[in-house]
Amino acid sequence: MLSVENLRVVYHDVISILNGVSLKATGGEISVIIGANGAGKTTLLRAIGGMLDLYEGDIIEGDIKIGKVSLRGLDSTDIMKKFSLTYVMEDRPVFWYLTIEENLAAAAYSRWDGAVKADMERVFEYFPVLGKLRRQKAGYTSGGEQQMLAIGMSLMTRPKILLFDEPSLGLAPLITEELFGIIQRLNQEGITILLVEQNAHAALQIGHHGYVLENGRVVLEGTAGALLENEDVREFYLGTGAKARKSYQEAKRYKRRKRWL
Amino acid sequence: MTDLVQTLGAGLLMGCVYGLLGLGIVIIFRASEAFNFAIGEFLVVGGFLFYLFYFDLHLPFLLALPLGLLASGAVGALIERLSIKPLLGRSPLSMTIITLGLASVLRASVQLIFGAHSYSFVIELPDLGLELGDLLFPSERVWAGLLSLAAFGLILFLLFRTRWGVAIRATSESQTKAMAFGIGARFILLLVWAVSSMCIAVAGVMISNFGALSYLTGIAGLRAIPVVLIGGMDSIGGALVGGLIVGVCEALVGSYLEPLGLVGFKEVAPYLLLLIVLFLRPYGLFGTVRIERV
Numbered sequence: 001m002l003s004v005e006n007l008r009v010v011y012h013d014v015i016s017i018l019n020g021v022s023l024k025a026t027g028g029e030i031s032v033i034i035g036a037n038g039a040g041k042t043t044l045l046r047a048i049g050g051m052l053d054l055y056e057g058d059i060i061e062g063d064i065k066i067g068k069v070s071l072r073g074l075d076s077t078d079i080m081k082k083f084s085l086t087y088v089m090e091d092r093p094v095f096w097y098l099t100i101e102e103n104l105a106a107a108a109y110s111r112w113d114g115a116v117k118a119d120m121e122r123v124f125e126y127f128p129v130l131g132k133l134r135r136q137k138a139g140y141t142s143g144g145e146q147q148m149l150a151i152g153m154s155l156m157t158r159p160k161i162l163l164f165d166e167p168s169l170g171l172a173p174l175i176t177e178e179l180f181g182i183i184q185r186l187n188q189e190g191i192t193i194l195l196v197e198q199n200a201h202a203a204l205q206i207g208h209h210g211y212v213l214e215n216g217r218v219v220l221e222g223t224a225g226a227l228l229e230n231e232d233v234r235e236f237y238l239g240t241g242a243k244a245r246k247s248y249q250e251a252k253r254y255k256r257r258k259r260w261l
Numbered sequence: 262m263t264d265l266v267q268t269l270g271a272g273l274l275m276g277c278v279y280g281l282l283g284l285g286i287v288i289i290f291r292a293s294e295a296f297n298f299a300i301g302e303f304l305v306v307g308g309f310l311f312y313l314f315y316f317d318l319h320l321p322f323l324l325a326l327p328l329g330l331l332a333s334g335a336v337g338a339l340i341e342r343l344s345i346k347p348l349l350g351r352s353p354l355s356m357t358i359i360t361l362g363l364a365s366v367l368r369a370s371v372q373l374i375f376g377a378h379s380y381s382f383v384i385e386l387p388d389l390g391l392e393l394g395d396l397l398f399p400s401e402r403v404w405a406g407l408l409s410l411a412a413f414g415l416i417l418f419l420l421f422r423t424r425w426g427v428a429i430r431a432t433s434e435s436q437t438k439a440m441a442f443g444i445g446a447r448f449i450l451l452l453v454w455a456v457s458s459m460c461i462a463v464a465g466v467m468i469s470n471f472g473a474l475s476y477l478t479g480i481a482g483l484r485a486i487p488v489v490l491i492g493g494m495d496s497i498g499g500a501l502v503g504g505l506i507v508g509v510c511e512a513l514v515g516s517y518l519e520p521l522g523l524v525g526f527k528e529v530a531p532y533l534l535l536l537i538v539l540f541l542r543p544y545g546l547f548g549t550v551r552i553e554r555v
Contacts, residue, residue, distance in 0.1 A: 054437050080443040093438040095431045097549075106431040109424060110443035157443055 001027045002048070002085075002161060002194065007062035009040075009047055011055065017043045019216035020062065024209075025161070030183070030193045032207035032224060034200040034237055040216040041196040042090060045163045048194070049087030050076040066161070080110060083161065086154045090165035092146040093153075096139030100130055100149055103138050107153035116156070123152035126182060144175035151182065161192045168199045180206050200237035204228050212237070263395040268516045269509060270398055274406035276508025278464050281409040282481075283488035283500030284416060285461040291433040291495050292453040293345070295356035300461055301479030302367035307333040307462025308382075308469040308478060309375055315384065322384060329466065330459045337458025338451050345454065346447065349436075371476045379475040384466075405467035412463045413501060416456065420497070429453060487531040491538045493548030502546065507531045 002025040009018040017040045025031040035041050046052050048064055053075065064071045066083050079085050095103050104123060108116045124131035127148040133141055138149055147167055154162055164183065168176040176199065184206045187193050197203035204210055210227040212220035220230065227233050234240050282300065289297050297303070311329030314320050320328065344363060348356050389407070390400035420426040428449055432439040436446040461482070468481050484507060492503025514530040538546060 049441065051437070051441060054440065076440045077443050077445045086443070087441050089438065089441050093435075093441055095434045095438065097434055098427065098430060102427050102430070105424065106427045106439070106444065107442040109428045109431075153442060 001025065001067065002192065003065050004044070004048065005063045005065070007044070007047060007064065008060050009043055009052065009057055010060055011043075011057045013058070017057075017216050018047070021213070021216065021218055022062075023211050023218055023221070025192055025194045026209065027192050028187075028190065029208040030187050030195055030206055032203045032210040033194070033196045033213055034198070034203060034210065034227075034233075035196075035213035036198075039213040041213055042165055044213070045087055045165050045194070045196055049085070049163055050074050050079040051087065051089075077110065080157060084157070084159050085161040085163070086157045086159040087163040088150050088154045088165060088167070090169060092143065092150050092169075094138045094146050094149045097137060099135050099137055100141070101134045103149055103153055104156050107156040110157065119156055119158070123155055126155070126185075127152055144171050144179075147171060147175075147179060148182075151179070151186075155186075159191060161194070162186065164193065164195045166197060166199075167195075168197060168202065176202055200233070201228075264516065267396050268512045270396070271402065272509035272512030273505055274398065274402045274508070275512065276505035277406040277409040277413070277501075278467050278504070279484050279488050279507050280501040280504025281412055281460055281464045282485040283492060283504050284413060284497060285457045285464070286485050286489045287492075287495065287497055287500045288416070288420075288429075288453055288460070289457045290489070292429060292450060293356060294353035295345075295360065296494075297457070298357065298360045299364040299367060300485050301482030302364050302371070303333075303337065303458050303461040304465035304468065304482040305371055305474070305476055305479040306336055306367060307458065307465035308474045309371065310336070310462065311466045312380060312382065312469075312474060316380075316382075322386065326466070330462055333462035334455035334459045338455040340458075341451050341454035345450065349447065349450070368476055368479065375476070377476060379473040382469040382472065382474045384470050401467075401470050405470065408463060408467055412460060416460060417497065419456065425449075425452060484531065487535040490535050490545055491531075493545030495549050496545065496547035499545060499547030506534070510534050 004021055004023050007018050007021045008016070010016045021040070021044060023031070023033070033041055033044065043057065046055060046057065047059055048071065050071065052058065059072060066085070071079055071083070074082070076087065095106060098106060101120070104120050105116065108119065124134070129145060130148055130152060133145065138146060141149070151167070167179050167183070171179070180202050183193060183195065195203055195207065204224045204227055207224040210222060210224045211218050212227070212233065220227065220233065222230070228238070282304070285303070286297055286300060289295060307329070310332040311325060314328045314332075315322065315325035318325070340363065344359050345356055348359065386400065386404055388400045389403040391398040391403060420429060428439070428444045429452065431442075432444060432446050432449040439446050439449070465478070469478055488503040488507050489500060490503075491506055492499030492501070510530050511527050515527040518526050518530075542548070
């Protein structure tokens, strides 16, 4: 189980992005984090994935743990080796100038076992379209294919925990649906998933548990079903709920509660 | 006619060596977008390390060459750890400036250790000299061309057929993405510097073998600048073609223009050619056409 405890992150020593985030990704489940732009979703994943250093970010308080072991101070390669945790960055992190096969081979770099070829075939089984394009440079494939490749690459690392940063970014609804189906299937095969999404509806549909992140804090949490029913979530993240114009004073009820969760 | 063939042949042989020098620049440029201005000094250091094994310790060539190259690779890796790694993530320009400083430090160290005089440098190799009628290609030139080509081929194999090669090419594209997939970008950068300095060392040994080795031999390393700019800063094939072009250009100018009274024009000609190429193709002949997505 992955747990984040009261995490505070600043960039360049001054820009405070996460102001005390606590959440849990229970093993074997899909945990969903939704939130608007600038809420700190990507920063949270960078912190967990050990990538903050590369963006001049620092954890100044709090901790990230897998089981009882802290991840603080480890970089991405250590985290991947020790905990089989792979972070799939936003905006389709594939290598444009490598072919699809080479991309998969690059992602298997940290492994030394002989099963790389077999795993590659398994990825092509998941995504038959990649198999057809295997000698094509990844830069010349479509957005959906690139996102599939990114997921395929993450599988090449044999993950137990996968962090996804907005896999639906810039993709057509049909392709998003297909991708989310695959993410669900991966989860059913035993991979713990932490999914960050702006597409709240689609994400909560497949998720078990959900968190709403705003201004670097978790402002709401609950089972995915409960969040889908929540009036605020419906209004601000799903675009359903209250239809009539409302005064600003009434907006975001949870913000006016006396205590944060 | 014989004259022309002789000139072209000599130019092509020399071009292979220049191509190898260019490759040393290109792989570092691809991995970190920094230009290694210390190439001349890497060349001299490589030459002297080989000198130690071959002439001082009297090891056979087949043993001395790999040992010398390994030592050069180790020196390159050490230099990367000390001077380049602390700059990881900063602007590539700072790395480029660092290499300028490195050049001075290395040149001075070589002078301190080995002195400023020339060392005679003749490797005993089987005679591969070609004599066909009026044509004459001296053995050391043929060896230089062949060995450079072989080294070039080995590096291509490393880059395109091994796991490290894929990792190097992935890291060259994006250090961040590579790190996210568990490729230790720091180790890859170390590897790239080691491979690059080995590459330059092979060229260094071959160039020294034309006569002598001193700290001034490093000037030959400057030929790499027109080579990579003509071929394209990030193109591996471009380095070879650029090398051949520079070699041939130099040879042609040397045997046809210099006798007309333009003494020393040979040194300038590649740069003139470079200017023309850059006017026509600012990225060099084979510089990457960036993949643009619409």
